[in-house]
Amino acid sequence: MRTILHLLQKEFLQIFRNRMMLPIIFIMPLLQLIILVNAATMEMKNLNIFIVDQDLSVTSRLLVDRFSASPFFRISNWSTSLDEADETMERGKTDIILNIPGNFERDLVQENRAEVQLLVNAINGTVAGIGYSYAASIIGGFNREIITKWYQLPKNVVTLQSISAKPSFWYNPELNYKVFMVPAVLAILITVIGIFLSGLNIVREKELGTIEQINVTPIRKYQFIFGKLVPFLIIGLVELGFGLTIGKILFNIPINGSLFVLFTTASIYLITILGIGLLISTLASTLQQSIFISYFLIMVFMMMSGLFTSVETMPNWAQTINIINPIAYFMKLVRTILLKGSGFRDIYQDIAALVIYGITILSLATWRYRKTV
Amino acid sequence: MKRFWAFVRKEFFHIFRDKQTLLILFGMPIAQMLIFGFVISNEIRDVGIAILDQSNDVATQQLTDKILSSGYFLLEDKLSNSDEIEEVFRRGKVKEVIVFEPQFEQNLVRTGKANVQIIADASDANLANLISAYTNGIIQDYVNQKNVLIPKPMQIIPEVRMVYNEQLKGSFMFVPGIMALILMLISAMMTSISIVREKEMGTMEILLASPLKPFQIIVGKVVSYIVLAFTNAVTILLLGNFVFGVPIQGSVILLLLECILYIILALSLGILISSITDNQQVAMMISGFALMLPVILLSGFIFPIENMPIILQWVCQLMPAKWFIIIIKNIMLKGVGFGYVWKETLILIGMTILFLSISLKKFKIRLD
Amino acid sequence: MVNRGPIIHVRNLVKKFDDFVANDNLSFDVNPGEIFGFLGANGAGKTTAIRILCGLSKPTSGEIKVAGFDAYNQVDSIKRNIGYMSQKFSLYEDLTVYENIRFYGGIYGIKYQEIKTLAEELIEKLGLTKYRNTLIESLPLGWKQKLAFSVAIFHKPKIVFLDEPTSGVDPITRRQFWEMIYEAAHNGITVFVTTHYMDEAEYCDRVSIMVDGRIEALDTPAELVRIYQTENINNVFIKIARNPDRMTVEK
Numbered sequence: 002m003r004t005i006l007h008l009l010q011k012e013f014l015q016i017f018r019n020r021m022m023l024p025i026i027f028i029m030p031l032l033q034l035i036i037l038v039n040a041a042t043m044e045m046k047n048l049n050i051f052i053v054d055q056d057l058s059v060t061s062r063l064l065v066d067r068f069s070a071s072p073f074f075r076i077s078n079w080s081t082s083l084d085e086a087d088e089t090m091e092r093g094k095t096d097i098i099l100n101i102p103g104n105f106e107r108d109l110v111q112e113n114r115a116e117v118q119l120l121v122n123a124i125n126g127t128v129a130g131i132g133y134s135y136a137a138s139i140i141g142g143f144n145r146e147i148i149t150k151w152y153q154l155p156k157n158v159v160t161l162q163s164i165s166a167k168p169s170f171w172y173n174p175e176l177n178y179k180v181f182m183v184p185a186v187l188a189i190l191i192t193v194i195g196i197f198l199s200g201l202n203i204v205r206e207k208e209l210g211t212i213e214q215i216n217v218t219p220i221r222k223y224q225f226i227f228g229k230l231v232p233f234l235i236i237g238l239v240e241l242g243f244g245l246t247i248g249k250i251l252f253n254i255p256i257n258g259s260l261f262v263l264f265t266t267a268s269i270y271l272i273t274i275l276g277i278g279l280l281i282s283t284l285a286s287t288l289q290q291s292i293f294i295s296y297f298l299i300m301v302f303m304m305m306s307g308l309f310t311s312v313e314t315m316p317n318w319a320q321t322i323n324i325i326n327p328i329a330y331f332m333k334l335v336r337t338i339l340l341k342g343s344g345f346r347d348i349y350q351d352i353a354a355l356v357i358y359g360i361t362i363l364s365l366a367t368w369r370y371r372k373t374v
Numbered sequence: 375m376k377r378f379w380a381f382v383r384k385e386f387f388h389i390f391r392d393k394q395t396l397l398i399l400f401g402m403p404i405a406q407m408l409i410f411g412f413v414i415s416n417e418i419r420d421v422g423i424a425i426l427d428q429s430n431d432v433a434t435q436q437l438t439d440k441i442l443s444s445g446y447f448l449l450e451d452k453l454s455n456s457d458e459i460e461e462v463f464r465r466g467k468v469k470e471v472i473v474f475e476p477q478f479e480q481n482l483v484r485t486g487k488a489n490v491q492i493i494a495d496a497s498d499a500n501l502a503n504l505i506s507a508y509t510n511g512i513i514q515d516y517v518n519q520k521n522v523l524i525p526k527p528m529q530i531i532p533e534v535r536m537v538y539n540e541q542l543k544g545s546f547m548f549v550p551g552i553m554a555l556i557l558m559l560i561s562a563m564m565t566s567i568s569i570v571r572e573k574e575m576g577t578m579e580i581l582l583a584s585p586l587k588p589f590q591i592i593v594g595k596v597v598s599y600i601v602l603a604f605t606n607a608v609t610i611l612l613l614g615n616f617v618f619g620v621p622i623q624g625s626v627i628l629l630l631l632e633c634i635l636y637i638i639l640a641l642s643l644g645i646l647i648s649s650i651t652d653n654q655q656v657a658m659m660i661s662g663f664a665l666m667l668p669v670i671l672l673s674g675f676i677f678p679i680e681n682m683p684i685i686l687q688w689v690c691q692l693m694p695a696k697w698f699i700i701i702i703k704n705i706m707l708k709g710v711g712f713g714y715v716w717k718e719t720l721i722l723i724g725m726t727i728l729f730l731s732i733s734l735k736k737f738k739i740r741l742d
Numbered sequence: 743m744v745n746r747g748p749i750i751h752v753r754n755l756v757k758k759f760d761d762f763v764a765n766d767n768l769s770f771d772v773n774p775g776e777i778f779g780f781l782g783a784n785g786a787g788k789t790t791a792i793r794i795l796c797g798l799s800k801p802t803s804g805e806i807k808v809a810g811f812d813a814y815n816q817v818d819s820i821k822r823n824i825g826y827m828s829q830k831f832s833l834y835e836d837l838t839v840y841e842n843i844r845f846y847g848g849i850y851g852i853k854y855q856e857i858k859t860l861a862e863e864l865i866e867k868l869g870l871t872k873y874r875n876t877l878i879e880s881l882p883l884g885w886k887q888k889l890a891f892s893v894a895i896f897h898k899p900k901i902v903f904l905d906e907p908t909s910g911v912d913p914i915t916r917r918q919f920w921e922m923i924y925e926a927a928h929n930g931i932t933v934f935v936t937t938h939y940m941d942e943a944e945y946c947d948r949v950s951i952m953v954d955g956r957i958e959a960l961d962t963p964a965e966l967v968r969i970y971q972t973e974n975i976n977n978v979f980i981k982i983a984r985n986p987d988r989m990t991v992e993k
Binding site: 040092119144166173176198205293300315333340342 | 392394395398399401402405406409410412413414415417418419420421463464465466469482486487488489490491492493494495496497498499500501502503504506507509510513514516517527528529530531532533534535536537538539540546547563567568571651653654655656658659662663664667668671672674676677678680682683686689690700703704707708710714
């Protein structure tokens with residue numbers, strides 16, 4: 002027992018003597034949280050729309066008014082020439098072109114049907130899709146408006162049925178993407194600490210030869226591993242607390258669940274991640290290798306974890322792979338604890354899975370460590 | 375000169391003998407492409423929902439059937455009262471609760487209007503948006519079918535065309551993004567780590583003491599990485615083209631030249647990083663993490679720049695990746711020539727020169 | 743009761759790595775309080791043998807007892823009773839003098855209070871009082887090596903293994919180092935040392951020379967010089983290492 006305390010004392014001294022450590026642990030997350038959470042939003046504002054109005058009728062003007070009144074669009078230009086609009090788009094200055102043909106009003110009233118053309122700059126597919134759906138909904142809303150105002154229902158005609166299905170969003174009523182992203186960035190941050198700092202630490206010792214010195218002493222291997230992993234467990238949890246505080250202060254994210262549940266879950270997750278870092282350290286012989294292996298793993302797991310897109314939108318085989326993706330578990334758990342206030346009773350299945358995962362990985366890693374180091 | 379090539383050869387061997395690292399260097403972009411191409415999508419299937427049917431009539435049954443047979447949703451639970459909603463959300467399997475008001479069908483027939491509540495779990499805002507939109511779509515479809523015999527007046531029909539990317543293929547977006555990311559990562563990270571490693575091992579001093587000039591040492595280190603990164607770029611382009619159908623409308627030569635420019639820029643960034651630290655771990659943290667997330671998030675790769683707060687938009691202008699992505703997209707998807715991208719190219723060249731001069735100065739200081 | 747038998751007892755030690763025989767039937771004893779020199783060319787199998795004695799690897803076959811403990815099953819007890827110092831590394835560069843002493847003392851089970859007292863004594867004895875809180879990386883090599891040795895015997899082990907301890911150190915410091923070794927041996931610590939400096943071989947009580955996995959010579963320096971009819975150990979070494987076949991040693 003005393004041995005472990007001595008090991009911990011040495012580790013902490015070494016970690017904090019490294020001048021770069023403190024900035025990495027505190028400044029990096031701060032910066033990343035601020036920048037990234039602010040950047041990550043799927044909401045659109047100020048899309049540039051170029052209006053080509055070849056009709057110049059009352060109706061077409063009204064339609065255009067709807068667009069200028071919308072906060073999503075900014076009318077960059079009016080013209081009657083489609084060619085002019087095309088060129089602007091080619092130069093990248095326009096996101097959408099609304100082309101209202103010359104017979105718009107007449108067709109609408111006489112034929113009951115008129116077409117307008119939306120040309121969407123789809124170089125950025127996401128922007129295009131969302132921009133198009135905004136434009137379509139403005140047109141749809143305008144359509145409904147003029148029907149109600151102008152169209153006289155002839156008698157004895159069955160009324161149109163309509164079902165109003167308005168969505169309400171719980172836990173995040175404004176669909177605030179920051180609320181979505183902060184837990185995710187936190188999860189990534191402590192993952193980085195867990196895998197990189199701990200795993201690399203061990204490989205570094207391997208490279209420098211200091212492990213040999215440890216091996217001749219009475220220090221047992223499990224004590225050594227403990228001494229290597231526990232400091233980073235603690236640092237990871239501190240980081241989580243720090244990040245959470247910043248999230249609350251800067252972004253006012255909800256903390257609906259119990260902090261105890263959160264930190265317990267985080268500890269289990271960290272132990273798992275540290276185990277993975279340890280395993281990697283037994284597989285790599287140089288620092289460079291372990292860096293790349295860790296990097297690769299983090300990258301793949303991160304992308305599949307629901308950071309950018311939801312797990313539910315992934316194909317089934319991908320979701321199956323996620324069974325061995327610890328980040329996926331933690332991402333889900335962090336969000337659900339913070340935003341929905343879930344307690345142990347609600348999430349015990351995922352936690353159990355994580356515990357099993359952690360124990361397996363740690364055992365595997367320790368076993369390999371004993372054999373090879 | 376001969377010394378120089380001997381040095382370059384040593385560097386080559388260093389890299390190519392490390393099979394593990396090579397595997398990862400080439401595997402990473404391929405894995406990313408595959409993930410982006412096949413895993414990340416905006417389509418849903420089998421999303422868990424629960425239904426609270428306060429009406430239980432033919433119409434609600436029809437609607438329920440329609441929703442469940444769409445393939446998008448899976449019925450996890452039938453609720454009996456609204457108190458159960460919170461609990462079912464908390465357990466996590468249900469992402470959306472659909473509530474039919476009492477006397478649904480009656481309202482629909484008598485007054486022509488009925489209400490459905492779509493309650494979505496927005497802890498995943500993305501998903502919530504998506505599934506409520508899909509649900510609404512199905513409901514509106516149902517209504518339209520019912521109304522199909524009734525003549526609809528004054529319909530404005532928008533005809534949409536997606537320019538430069540007819541099928542709105544996601545791959546058009548992520549292939550350039552992955553190029554920017556991978557090339558930056560490989561070049562910057564590998565270079566900085568490799569140089570710092572020599573510093574740490576002490577072999578840097580030996581090199582400096584040799585007849586090789588400092589700038590020859592740096593260039594020698596870097597030449598092999600240029601080749602590596604370039605091969606990677608070509609791999610990504612080929613994969614993008616053959617597997618995902620991303621075209622190269624413009625000049626291939628111009629495209630490759632711009633890639634090389636970007637690679638050199640990333641390398642110079644790596645050199646800069648290596649000049650500010652002597653510790654491999656730190657070099658990696660900076661080039662891997664300080665660089666990675668900003669490249670992904672601030673380059674316009676995933677999240678559109680136009681929507682960010684103004685300050686951040688300025689920061690984005692500093693990201694080399696942003697300019698590079700614009701260049702590639704324009705060349706590949708629009709097929710434009712140099713005339714259109716000269717501004718961005720100039721910016722990239724400027725950045726490269728900046729990084730290189732700072733690194734050189736720092737290097738010189740170290741020697742004195 | 744102190745056991746007066748050999749403190750290291752090796753009989754027919756064989757260590758194989760697949761088909762390669764690194765240690766071929768080694769047999770030797772080391773007596774308590776002895777300064778035992780373990781010589782041999784690079785690749786002769788010295789490091790392999792030392793690693794086995796220190797409990798870092800398991801022998802393929804043979805009888806090995808270190809400090810009375812069996813090298814197969816009682817490795818932990820061996821580790822508690824030995825000290826080790828290698829040329830590659832011994833002290834943590836990013837810890838101070840005091841912190842290193844405290845760490846190793848604690849690892850070997852010395853109580854906090856005792857560590858404090860003994861550490862201060864040691865620091866003073868080595869003349870490092872000014873450097874108590876200096877990081878090891880700032881110390882010159884000679885001081886590092888001396889401190890490393892002191893740390894290796896801080897817990898008063900029965901045996902201390904030294905692997906090329908004086909490499910790269912200036913002659914004066916080497917002299918001082920050997921004085922510390924004498925003092926340790928005088929206090930009952932057995933010293934098992936390998937070295938490339940042949941003049942240091944002369945300081946040992948007995949010397950063994952390994953060639954190609956076998957011990958080709960084992961005796962006091964004086965005897966070896968006499969038997970091989972050379973002027974010094976250096977030439978004994980050259981003679982043996984060059985012609986391993988011509989081994990007709992008659993005592």
